[in-house]
Amino acid sequence: MSLYPALKSAKKPRIGLYSVGLRAYWDQFPGLRERLIEYGQFIEKRMSAWGEVYNFGLVDTEGEGRRAGEWLNERQVDLVFCHAATYSTSSTVLPVHQINKAPVIFLNLQPTERINYEQSTTGEWLAHCGACPVPEFANAFNRASIPFRVVNGLLGLDYTPAISMTNETTNERKEAQRAWKEIEEWVRAAAVPRTLQHGRFGFLGNTYSGMLDMYSDFTMVQAQTGLHLEVLEMCDLDRMLNSVTPKEAKVKLEEVHYMFQISGDSPSDPIAKRPTKEQLDWSCKVAVAQEKLVKEYDLDALTYYYHGAPGGEYEKLQGGFIVGHSLLTAKGIPCAGEGDLKTNIAMKICDILGTGGSFSEIVVVDYVDETILLGHDGPFHVAISDGKPILRGMGLYHGKQGTGVSVEAKVRTGPITTLNLTQTGDGKMKLIISEGQSKNGPIMRIGNTQTPVKFNQHPDEYMSKWFNEAPTHHCALSIGHNASLFQKVGELMDMVHVTL
Template identity: 85%
Template sequence: MTYLSPIKPVKRPRIGLYSVGLRAYWDQFPGLRERLIDYGRFIEKKLSGWGDVFNYGLVDTEGEGRKAGEWLNERNVDLIFSHAATYSTSSTVLPVHQICKAPVVFLNLQPTERINYADSTTGEWLAHCGACPVPEFANTFNRAGIPFRVVNGLLGMSVTPAISLTNEVTAERAEAVRAWKEIEEWARAAAVPRTLQHSRFGFLGNTYSGMLDMYSDFTMLQAQTGIHIEVLEMCDLDRMLRDVTPQDVKTKLEEVNGMFQISGDSPSDPIARKPSEEQLEWSCKVAAAQERLVKEYDLDALSYYYHGAPGGEYEKLQGGFIVGHSLLTARGIPCSGEGDLKTAIAMKICDILGTGGSFSEIVVVDYVDGTVLLGHDGPFHVAISEGKPILRGMGLYHGKQGTGVSVEAKVRTGPITTLNVTQTGDGKLKLIGSEGESTDGPIMRIGNTQTPVRFREHPDAYMTRWFAEAPTHHCAMSIGHNASLFQKVGELMNVKAVTL
């Protein structure tokens, strides 16, 4: 997936790590301590690809556990991996997490697929008995009211340490691949709450009148996600528009011509025509103003809608929104239409994870192909497009006032996952994810984004289950099968997550 250069980078998660041991062992079994420390360094190096890692080293007494908890607090970590390197008492580990409240994942990663039964010593066994203390940790944490997760599998090294009496080259074994996929998901998921807690979401205009599912309390959204919501006015954007130069417009037009295919008239829909030069120039002028707005207000995402009085200046201004908001979405500033802040959050989650996140809703069902067409009248995430998106001139925006240029595109063929952020009756956010396949089926030529998606069950069965979860009617479409990743995001955000 090729993104344009992001306007603002995603925050890297701060990942805590320590290895567990029992201090009594070190004098009894020479070399064991150093061997376990090396295993921890291997884990640290692997984790560093997904975040900034703070490795405390060995925690081998309850006093050391207290020191580790304070140390991890000082590093402001988002997630802690506790490596069960060998047996240790639960009293050693508990203080770490009573002091540092970051979520914890226990790593039960055995270095070998099979010990050398004939030649193993007690010291050799202790280097491979990481599973031994995990039930004790689980019981203790449960009784202490501290949530925990466990990843089981193989360590996945490519070299056997000289001290070892068995084979420790397990990188290609399924148990190592599976374990590291899960660890990677936890690490990547940790970037979401950190980035959201530093994000400023613009809210421009209002929410589409009557779409009651989309109305939300700004305080509730900030309380549950950490985002700041900056309320913007159309006059703020109009002020930016007045400063746009002819060179700015020319630069945007070059960007648009490089990223989009300019359509002719739709062969089927009389309101979808070849964009006029005036429409394209206006969309590019508005796009330059939109980028100025994002930079001036230091925005990380934007939700927008403005109805506008018929024939008014702001009606004309909002008519040019879709192209610029698609360009911003491709540069890491997700833009959701119709004032849907919850779907802006869903899009931002997808974008933080590097999986896209295009604004969608149910368009129509194709019972012949067994697909559900998902899309909207824009904006679109250009980075996950099947080929070049098409720009069409719209004689009118259905259900909205004004005319302008719209994006006609589909998400690339292959695995996709939709992410819906909804609000329950008790005011709690909920994530709903569903995996499917984007197909090469036909789409309408009406200037809208549309992607035929085949879910894992009949469209009617899928819709019955989806509607039962009371979703917001929009969702974000991401590429790849990301349900387990979204599930972890929900856990780290303390938000309920459901996978269909």
């Protein structure tokens, strides 16, 4: 999710599609085959809004099933939808997925809300009996140890074909809208594993010393997500810094003034002041270098932390990080502080899905409003901000070294979902998902991001459930209620997932 044109776009998912039937029907019931092909083309057109769709067409024998499996392999699809257009034997369908190993979803989408009982013929009925073979498919796939999912509902045509004996205009029925919401989520979710498998994440510096929940084995990360980790050094960034021109820094300063509100002194916190000209100029110069680094190494995301020796050049360099990393996050390159790679992946998942994903942790609980404030000392996802974020000059970064400019902001009010990526004792990644509401409550004026969030349970009950799942202490804060979407990501990535 980018406020600006993305520096690197997410990969479009490659979606396989085919419809099934029984070859014996075509000579017996003229027009049925063409009718079912038309339904498949309708599905292809709708799915194409979210991914690249490869429609094999009609599979009506076991030989065609094998050919379809090979055809789908050649197109390297991420996900396959089997449209149960009418009755078909399971021996027709099973070979497709014994050859092609992409996850499979059966579409049981009936064209009509109600069949014309008085006038229907056998051929008319066969155009609406897609549910009939699905139990057979389910049994065969279960015995073959091939996982599957099913979407049930109405096809959702906005017209009725001339051949039909009943109403097929069902696009406004709840059963069609629910089914297509689920299909859309599956297609969008398929973009996550494809993008991560082609992704390059930068890791600059190290992980904050002692934060044991955040340490991860880079090989384990690549093994479970497919992404490549590019280990970067501060001298790489320093090399970029030395190439920044005064003109580039001036353009970045204009960008900062456009994106942020420059604060006065905090009325409450003596270490949070109006940013000085020197602090802003330095943050802008560093921001130019950060963007150059991303482009030089072709990065899709960046995890970072470095404190530097007291008074050293790298301490000064890292003091200018937050503004530039917030701008990069707004350009589709999520940046996670304190060396938290797992949360950086969670942020990238949110970004791929167009839901934001701001770096957060528990700040404080408001027991009067029954909200939990989620935020951090930066970076912030500007694209999901409630108004213009505020820049404050920090006399010190609490718990860290150096001084600089920080972001004070909150996520816009409305539905939100937190996505936490943690690691279990056996080394497996696990998603923890929570839906809530961002509220327009007060926040502290200390130069940190803070969003008051009300979950469905009392804060104490919610925290007990969250802590029991052994999370990483950071999370990605996304806009919208995205639990079902994130759950599908977990399914497609073969990742344990829990929704609180």
